[in-house]
Amino acid sequence: GVLHFAGSVIVSESVGDPAKYYRNNAYRSLELIDFLITRGVKRFLFSSSAAVYGIPADGTLVSEASLLNPINPYGCSKLFVERMVRDFSAASGLNYGILRYFNVAGSDPNGRTGQSTPNATHLVKVACEVATGKRDSLRIYGTDYDTPDGTCVRDFIHVSDLALAHVATYEFLRRSGRNACFNCGNGKGYSVLEVIAAVERAHGRKLDVEAVARRLGDPAALVADASAIRKTLGWHALYDLADMIETALAWERREQRDLIRVS
Template identity: 45%
Template sequence: MQNIIVAGGAGYIGSHMVKMLSSAGFNPVTVDNLSTGHRDSVLYGDFEECDIADSVRMGRIFEEYNPAAVIHFAAFSLVGESVSKPDKYYRNNVSGTLSLLDTMRRHACDRFIFSSTAAVFGNPEYLPIDELHPKTPVNPYGRTKLMTEQALGDYAEAYGLRYVIFRYFNAAGHDESGDLKERHSPETHLLPLVVQAAKGERSHIALYGDDYDTPDGTCVRDYIHVNDLCAAHLAGIKYLENGGEPADFNLGNGNGFSVKEIIDKVRLVSGTDFEVKTEGRRAGDPASLVADSSKARHVLGWQPEYTDIEDIIKTVWKTV
């Protein structure tokens, strides 16, 4: 049984990845400093509480488990916080990742799956967004991810690193078993916030702008189920095992859903109503972000299972 290190495996996407790896016959080894993750979300494999920048402790972990690959989710990802605390984001997202890559080099581990983001593209010049779209991030979070992507290319050329980059659009949903859930604190993602309002845990939902150039005036986003994301990562591991060259892929379901559509669908699924307050636009919110994931489908044979937003919402509603 191959060991796979999952950096950030105690987080939302990471914990789902750990479960999928275990089901696929791997032994996931979660490495997490628990700054935002939850120890009780790690239900499979082994767990090591450690920061990826702790090269001494990470070296011992690599010696013990001799991993076949590393999947890296251990990044800070709040756009607003990245603006007010850029030092935190550059230190962890860039410096921490470089430390992890250097630990891999010292222990002859050359397979790396990197969790990137649609934020590297900035404001879209065309839709849907493919891998060739210009990368002009507009916030420190996006810049730290793009900087790391560029470092991976340099490490591949100099040291033979083999990697896959996955750029997420909007991760959503829960594992249908109910064992794993989205547990951010504070919560910033739209779908769980709307579900909280439907459950009466939130007084209202704020709608930031209703005058965008979209069919109903609200922002349009591409929502991809968390298990579909994890399935792509599993395909990425197999791709590298089979000798695949370094590659980057955008991951979305290819369909855009507006904020109003999300609100209406949650009302439908939950059978409840709740207050929505329209407020001003937030700075830096593009009108539409939709992924072109055809490259992942073609190269990896990946196919998202959840393409209907109502089905994604149901996985949240029935497990909260």
């Protein structure tokens, strides 16, 4: 079997350069799946995104049965691949799993690995970079959304929980032979300001933040109904937002120490 994680992931970039996202996420995935079918691969697990939902039609909580209506090229490219996977499965019998990631954060609790993405845009990562002095400030993209504090609300999932969701889903495919599509989230939403406040508590001091205009392609709120994966696989998130921030901060501090030693 094959687990497909590769792709371009920056929503705002996809709005300005949609060709990159359709080429890299959709067309390259088409080439990959087509190749796998010709080589007789039986199972395929695809990393999709909550961006396929767009703006929730019935509140902020979205289930796998919610309307799929992406509002940016990134989400459209992911949905396109989901539909390709289903079509290939219908034609060839490919056994597939689709995992719709919500906002991934945190690092390995044992400090072995962490996010080293240059010019990252993920909120927890950027806030922790500001806390450790790697960046001067953090931008808040929009403070006038229809949310309790005016900033976007998102569902965050620890990277270790997400890794375990992949293992559990692949084992389900292998044992049952059934196809599956699951949301991967905590089921709880936090606003941008709440996340910043949580990082400040963990860090022990205020962060330098700047409120700027909304970013194109961002829905006001997006929170997972993760009941399907819990009921079907027995999976549930083990780490909360505080854990994500603690492990992310530890990783940034470790990278900072390593950089100082090298220099």
